[in-house]
């Protein structure tokens with residue numbers, strides 16, 4: 025096959041992933057290549073791409089490039105413009121996640137808000153891909169290679185390295201702002217919490233806790249007991265900080 029040229033323009037926030045400052049990248053190809061591979065060769069994981077136009081027409085990731093053409097690549101954007109609403113490639117609302125092993129603080133924040141996040145600090149890449157694909161969870165990571173895996177249908181590349189900013193990023197990307205259910209999920213193991221009678225958890229309590237507290241929740245998974253002690257106030261503050269940051273962002 026003869027050589028052909030493809031000019032890809034990355035719109036909006038996708039320039040974040042490009043090495044060059046210019047939003048348009050030209051590639052020379054010698055054989056038919058899937059659009060997913062061409063886009064990812066530019067550094068942009070498919071999980072970040074919401075709309076692809078080849079010669080002005082919407083296509084999916086499996087589309088093959090075979091001749092000179094112009095490609096426009098769009099990110100997931102808030103309030104999605106009306107451009108080809110039927111041909112969008114990403115799911116906007118997802119409420120279960122799997123996070124890679126470097127994101128412990130983000131995971132804690134999300135679980136604190138009641139959001140379902142599978143997490144194993146020692147998980148290997150292939151386990152993460154497997155959990156994401158079998159349990160239909162969106163993969164959260166700062167490893168873009170991992171997001172390029174074809175078995176990963178939904179995922180998100182965290183832009184910030186700061187846990188608070190990361191939490192806000194996830195809440196916004198997946199429209200989770202209204203889904204808060206604080207103190208309903210175990211911070212340690214992700215299982216739901218259920219109310220527990222005091223006499224059933226007495227054995228797990230410190231002497232002063234036994235005296236001052238009467239309401240308890242217990243994790244259905246690992247048995248961890250939660251009550252509104254001093255740690256509770258810290259957690260409450262964290263929730264307020266996240267909420268404030270989220271609202272702040274929306275009014276900008």
Ligand SMILES: [Zn+2]
Pocket residue numbers: 210211212213214215243244245246247248
């Ligand atoms: Zn637990």
